Amino acid sequence: MELRHLEYFVAVAEELSFTRASRRLHLVQSGVSSAIQGLERDLGAALFERDRHRVALTDAGNALLPEARATLAAAQAARDAVGEARGGLRGTVTVGTMQSAGGLDLPGLLGSFHATHPAVQVRLRQAAAGSAGLAREVFSGALDLAVLSLPGPPPAGLTTWPVTEEPLLVVCPPGHPLASQQPVTLERLAEEPFIDFPPGWGNRAVADRAFAAVGLDRMVPFEVAGFGAAADLVRNGLGITFLPASEARMSELAAVELEEPALTWRVSVAAPAHRRMPAAARAFLDELLRAAPQR
Numbered sequence: 398m399e400l401r402h403l404e405y406f407v408a409v410a411e412e413l414s415f416t417r418a419s420r421r422l423h424l425v426q427s428g429v430s431s432a433i434q435g436l437e438r439d440l441g442a443a444l445f446e447r448d449r450h451r452v453a454l455t456d457a458g459n460a461l462l463p464e465a466r467a468t469l470a471a472a473q474a475a476r477d478a479v480g481e482a483r484g485g486l487r488g489t490v491t492v493g494t495m496q497s498a499g500g501l502d503l504p505g506l507l508g509s510f511h512a513t514h515p516a517v518q519v520r521l522r523q524a525a526a527g528s529a530g531l532a533r534e535v536f537s538g539a540l541d542l543a544v545l546s547l548p549g550p551p552p553a554g555l556t557t558w559p560v561t562e563e564p565l566l567v568v569c570p571p572g573h574p575l576a577s578q579q580p581v582t583l584e585r586l587a588e589e590p591f592i593d594f595p596p597g598w599g600n601r602a603v604a605d606r607a608f609a610a611v612g613l614d615r616m617v618p619f620e621v622a623g624f625g626a627a628a629d630l631v632r633n634g635l636g637i638t639f640l641p642a643s644e645a646r647m648s649e650l651a652a653v654e655l656e657e658p659a660l661t662w663r664v665s666v667a668a669p670a671h672r673r674m675p676a677a678a679r680a681f682l683d684e685l686l687r688a689a690p691q692r
Contacts, residue, residue, distance in 0.1 A: 400472055402436045404593065405429050406444060410462050412579075413452045418595035470672060477558040477676035478527060480516075487675035491520040493531045493543035495599070496623055499641060499664045500561040500690040510684050517677045525622070527598035535667050541678040543667045546599025547608055548632050557665040558682075560689040564643040565600060565660040567653040568628065569637045576651035583611055583644070590636035592619040592627045604639050607660055 408418035409429065419426040437444050444458035454462065473488055480487040494503060507519060524531045528545035535543045536554045544560065544561055551557040567586060569575045578585070587608065590600045594601040601674045608615055620635060621627050628648040645652040666685055674682070 398436065398439050400469065402432045403469055405432045406436055406458075407459065407465050407469065409433060409445065409452065410454055410465075411460060413454075415452065429490060432684070443600075449487040449646070460611060463538060470538065470675065474673060474675050478510065480676075486514050486677060486680055487516045488675055489518045489520065489673070490549075490678045490681045491522065491539070491541050492681065493524055493534055493540040493545070494521045494522060495528060495531070495545060495625055497641070497644065498544045499563060499662070500529065500643065500662065501685070506685055506688050509688075510667075510681055513667070513684075514677070514680060517680070519681065527595060527601070529597035532667060537674045538657045538669065538672065541668070541675065542682055544685075545663060545667055546603075546664050547667075548599060548602040548663075551667060554574045554670050555667045557667045558686055558689075560664045560666055562661055562663040564654070565662050566595065566642050567637055567655065568579075568631055568640045568645050568648060568650050569653065570634060571630060573637070573651060573653045575637065575653055578653060580654040580656040583608060583613055587613045587615045590619075591615055592621060592630045592636040592638040593617045594627070595620050595622060600639060600641070603660050603662060 405418065405422060405424075409415055409419050412421060415426050415429055419429045422429060428525075433444065440457070440461070442457035442476045443463060446453045446455055477486070477488045507521065510519065512518070522540065522544075523536075524545075531540065531543040531545040532547065532552055532555060536552070545583055547557065554672050567575060567581055575581055575585070575589070593604065597600075618682040619630055621630065624640055625643045627640065628649065628650060629645075630636060631638050631648075631650055639660065640652075642652070666682065668678070668682065
C-alpha cells in the first residue's frame with residue numbers, strides 16, 4: 398500500500414466521482430481507477446460501489462476513509478517537520494467557512510498568509526450545509542480548520558476558539574408595523590412569516606432555540622442560503638428575517654432590536670481535538686486568531 402494510493406482513494410471518496418478526483422489530482426482517470434483497483438486487491442475488499450451513474454463508498458470504504466486521512470495527515474506532519482528544520486513552512490491547509498465570517502476579514506487574512514508563507518497551499522471550501530456540516534468535516538478530517546457558528550458548546554472531538562460575535566436583529570421593510578417597535582418580543586415575531594436559513598446554519602439554530610425555549614412556533618415558508626437573498630425577499634414584502642447587526646445595517650431595511658435576552662451570533666474557528674495539527678494549519682490558525690476582532 399502506497400501513500401499516493403491512499404491520496405487517490407480520499408480524493409475519489411470526497412468527490413464521489415473518478416472524473417472529478419482525476420481533475421483534482423491532475424492525473425488521467427485510468428491511472429486513478431487502476432490505483433484504486435490495486436488498493437482494493439491489497440485490502441481484499443471493494444471500497445466503492447460503481448455503476449454508470451454513481452460512485453458510493455462501501456462499508457469497507459467508509460471504514461478506511463478516516464484512517465486514510467489520518468495516515469496522510471501524519472505523513473504531511475513529517476514533511477512539515479523536515480521543512481521547518483530546513484527553514485521554511487510548507488504543506489497544505491484546507492479551511493472551511495460559512496458564506497459570511499462576520500467581522501473577520503477572511504479574504505484579507507488569506508492574502509496576508511499567502512504573502513508570508515508562499516510555499517503553503519491554502520484550499521478554501523465554502524459550506525453548503527452550514528456550520529453543522531463544517532463541524533462534521535473538521536471531525537472527519539476533510540477540513541483542517543473551519544470558521545463556523547455553533548449555538549452551544551462545541552461537539553465532542555472539536556476544539557474551538559472565539560473569533561467574533563454580534564447581535565441578531567429583526568429585519569423588515571421600512572413601512573412594516575414592526576419597524577416602529579423598539580424593542581420587539583418573540584411573541585410578537587411569532588405572528589409573522591419568516592425568511593430563514595437552512596437547518597444546520599448557526600444563525601438558524603440560535604433562532605430556533607430561542608423560540609423553542611419560550612414554547613413558541615413560527616412560520617418559515619422561505620429558506621435561503623445567503624444573507625443577501627434573505628434581504629431581497631424581505632424587501633419584496635415576503636416576510637421578516639434575523640440578520641447579524643453588521644449585515645442588517647447595510648441592507649437599507651429596518652433593523653429592530655429584540656427585547657432582552659437578545660440573540661447573539663457567535664463566530665468561532667474549529668479544529669479537531671483528536672489529531673495533531675499540521676504545522677501549516679497551526680500557523681494559519683495563529684494568524685487568524687491575531688486577526689480576530691474579538692481577541
